[in-house]
Amino acid sequence: MxxxxxxxxxxxxxxxxxxxxxxxxxxxxxxxxxxxxxxxxxxxxxxxxxxxxxxxxxxxxxxxxxxxxxxxxxxxxxxxxxxxxxxxxxxxxxxxxxxxxxxxxxxxxxxxxxxxxxxxxxxxxxxxxxxxxxxxxxxxxSDGVAVHGAAIVGAAAVAGFACLFLLRLAGRSRRP
Structure with missing residues (x-):
């Protein structure tokens, strides 16, 4: 070779x-x-x-x-x-x-x-x-005040994520 x-x-x-x-x-x-x-x-x-x-x-x-x-x-x-x-x-x-x-x-x-x-x-x-x-x-x-604030922020974040997920899911279902 x-x-x-x-x-x-x-x-x-x-x-x-x-x-x-x-x-x-x-x-x-x-x-x-x-x-x-x-x-x-x-x-x-x-x-x-x-x-x-x-x-x-x-x-x-x-x-x-x-x-x-x-x-x-x-x-x-x-x-x-x-x-x-x-x-x-x-x-x-x-x-x-x-x-x-x-x-x-x-x-x-x-x-x-x-x-x-x-x-x-x-x-x-x-x-x-x-x-x-x-x-x-x-x-x-930290103290309890920060825990309550974190719980509210966390709940808002979860709600926002759920909304984005549902909007994305709705967009997929409209496709032929």
């Missing part, structure tokens, strides 16, 4: 992340979350163990069970502003990884470009969720 034919047989795909590295991120993230947020060793082990189960056997939904164990473990402690913000980020990252791992092959590679939409969604949700978490934690620590 000539040298020019060998040159044509190559495909350049750009930077890629090995599959095992993506699979290792779920138990690593779970371990970090458990150490930072869960005060009881048994629940820490449950969080990491179920995340490891979800990594090795994604069809068992162990990653999702790990999130549930993390939530129960966090209920046993007193949340602070920083721990609530960290929980929102780490739980969301665990959810994204738990959804992604069933389609990532162990011996394959995932293009960074293919992960772009997932990363953008993760960042977009965090841009909304982190300020809301901060506001809610500040309201929780």
């Amino acid at each position: 000539s040298d020019s034919r060998r040159h044509n047989d190559r495909i350049r795909t750009g930077p890629a992340i090995p599959g095992p590295l993506l699979h290792a991120l779920l138990p690593t993230t779970a371990a970090l979350a458990a150490l930072m947020l869960v005060p009881i060793l048994g629940w820490q082990l449950a969080v990491v163990g179920t995340a490891l189960l979800g990594t090795l056997f994604p069809q068992t939904l162990g990653g999702w069970l790990s999130i549930a164990c993390l939530a129960v473990g966090m209920l046993l402690g007193t949340p602070t502003i920083w721990s609530a913000s960290a929980a929102v980020l780490l739980v969301h990252l665990m959810q994204v990884l738990s959804s992604l791992l069933p389609v990532v092959p162990w011996r394959g590679r995932v293009l960074v470009r293919a992960l772009g939409p997932t990363i953008r969604r993760l960042l977009g949700v965090q841009l909304i969720a982190q300020p809301i978490t901060l506001i809610m934690m500040l309201v929780r620590e």
Whole structure:
């Protein structure tokens, strides 16, 4: 075979992340979350163990069970502003990884470009969720007046969202 034919047989795909590295991120993230947020060793082990189960056997939904164990473990402690913000980020990252791992092959590679939409969604949700978490934690620590104001604002936001949803639904039903 000539040298020019060998040159044509190559495909350049750009930077890629090995599959095992993506699979290792779920138990690593779970371990970090458990150490930072869960005060009881048994629940820490449950969080990491179920995340490891979800990594090795994604069809068992162990990653999702790990999130549930993390939530129960966090209920046993007193949340602070920083721990609530960290929980929102780490739980969301665990959810994204738990959804992604069933389609990532162990011996394959995932293009960074293919992960772009997932990363953008993760960042977009965090841009909304982190300020809301901060506001809610500040309201929780303040007096009762702020709680009543937050309840009114929250109710107005839910009503506005419901109206927008119904208007969008009505627009879809008019199409032939």
